Amino acid sequence: MIRAVKGTRDLLPPSTAAWNHVESVARRVFHAYNYQEIRTPILEETQLFARGVGEQTDIVTKEMYTFEDRDGTSLTMRPENTASVIRAYIEHRLDQRPGVQKFYYMGPMFRRERPQKGRYRQFYQIGAEAIGSESPAIDAEVIEMVVDFFEQAGLKGFTLLVNSVGDSNCRPAFLERLRGELKSVAGQLCEDCQRRAVTNPLRVLDCKVPEDQAIIDKLPSILDHLCEPCRLHFASMRQFLDDRGIVYEVRPRLVRGLDYYMRTTFEVLHGSLGAQNSVLGGGRYDGLAESLGSKVPAPGIGFSIGEDRLVMSVEEQEPAATLDLFIAPLGAAAQREAGKLARDVRREGYSTEVAPEGKLKRAMELANKLGARFALILGDEEIASGRYALKNMQSGVQEPVSREQLAQQLAIAK
RNA sequence: GUGGGUGUAGCUCAGCUUGGUAGAGCGCCGGAUUGUGGUUCCGGUGGCCGAGGGUUCGAAUCCCUCCACCCACCCCA
Incomplete structure (x- = not known):
């Protein structure tokens, strides 16, 4: 048998209800902050991600779905969406539009990792991405929106972490300092950290090995090495968050894997997800446009939510879609009559199913299994009298009803 | 890329240690006489036991190889 490709999966009902729930809450909340939807292509030139995400990142070096198109250009299925949104912003000169450009998106991304x-x-x-402003007020608003969204989506017990990773002015100096300190203590760290001390020093700060913590705690903190503009930006953003009563934790060891982040970074954690406990990550990326080769500046901040994980956490039984009416016709004439009745009822907005021909007993069993609110029996008697036999499947009460009474019954408790 | 776990019916699993040609529950289908569901009872359908090879008179069971899925590492949202 042909199966779904490794690392891909079918989303089936009833769990698709939870996906729709999460997505509709997102649209509603984002619209409240004046964000509008943007849809960018799934395929982009490989260069976009190589330059945007970072040539040396694992994503680019070994986790992308990249292939050569027939004309020889290298294409990649998007591993994330921020670079594409910035590309679109520049390509369509959206900087010429009035105000901060606020976009949200949702859709599939692709990374060739071990599932x-x-x-x-x-x-x-x-x-979502807010592009066109360097103001810390925007950072705070984006973070506020994130919290708003998770609350409305019904996620319980999440933790918001914030940090500043500095900018091209102060980060290099800090990195130098960090490397220097690491040289003297690396020998006492775990194997992974010894490697990271060389390849990706910031990662050492994020190490979870208990024995390493004492040493890591003594390493320099980025927050103590921010340049004045970055320090003010972070302080101001925090002020805005405090003003709105948003609860967060400053985590100076919060590190981002993508090269384009600067200044504000943030993350939302949620337990019960195994090792993958992060449901959202985001940050500011003021230099991204330039690194894509644009003369048009596009300072911005954004985030992305891991929807698979969020749905997993939120899947507290979104009530499955209910079937309002199940029609059981008896005989050929009734079958035709049922088709017309179903058409009319559906146009009134009620979900309706017509039983296939067969025994009434079978039809009633099916109505029960489908969880129908009402079953309607349509036989010669009903056609002759013009009154349907309508059975409330929950109470078991059955009574003859006119077409008008049927509409009334369906309207009850809908 | 690395490590560990698991592969038996549509689903959840037992059987494997101590080889003797496959089981349960749920689901699905049908029945308990007339045009009535849920509960109950009865019956039925359904499996190259992940694939290939080996040992053996005989393998779901023991051995080897491969594959798939899951979890974790690396890394990351």
């Missing part, structure tokens, strides 16, 4: 819990090769992200 595990909450981590797939085709995964789904919901995200």
Whole structure:
């Protein structure tokens, strides 16, 4: 048998109800902050991600679905959406539009990783980008929106982490300092950290090995090494968050894997997800446009939500769609009559199913299994009298009803 | 890329240690006489036991190889 490709999966009902729930809450909340939807292509030139995400990142070096098109250009299925949105912003000169440009998106992304819990090769992200302002007020608003969204989506017990990773002015100096300190203590760290001390020093700060913590705690903190503009930006953003009573934790060791992040970074954690406990990550990326080769500046901040994980956490039984009416016709004449009745009832907005021909007993069993609110029996008697036999499947009460009474019954408790 | 776990009916699993040609529950289908569901009772459908090879008179069971899925590492949303 042909099966779904490794790392991809079918989303089936009833769990698709939870996906729709999450997505509709996102649209509603984002619209309240004046964000509008943007849809960018799934395929982009490989260069976009190589330059945007970072040539040396694992994503680019070994986790992208990249192939050569027939004309020789290298194409890649998007591993994330921020670079595409910035590309579109520049390509369509959206900087010429009035005000901060606020976009949200949702859809599949692709990374060729080894699948595990909450981590797939085709995964789904919901995200947003606010482009065109360097103001810390925007950072705070984006973060506020994130919290608003998770609350409304019904996610319980999440933690918001914020940090500043500095900018091209102060980060290099800090990195130098960090490397220097690491040289003297690396020998005492775990194997992974010894490697990271060389390849990706910031990652050492994020190490979870208990024995390493004492040493890591003594390493320099980025927050103590921010340049004045970055320090003010972070302080101002925090002020805005405090003003709105948003609860967060400053985590100076919060590190981002993508090269384009600067200044504000943030993350939302949620337990019960196994090792993959992060449901959202985001940050500011003021230099991204330039690194894509644009003369048009596009300072911005954004985030993306791991929808697969969020749905997993929120899947507290979205009530499955209910079937309002199940029609059981008896005989050929009734079958035709049922078709017309179903058409009319559906146009009134009620979900309706017509039983296939067969025994009434079978039809009633099916009505029960489908969870229909009402079953309507349509036989010669009913056609002759013009009154349907309508049975309330929950109470078991059955009574003859006119067409008008049927409408009334359906309207009750809908 | 690395490590561990698991592969038996549509689903959840037992059987494997101590080889003797496959089981349960749920689901699905049918029945308990007339045009009535849920509960109950009865019956039925359904499996190259992940694939290939080996040992053996005989393998779901023991051995080897491969594959798939899951979890974790790396890394990351």
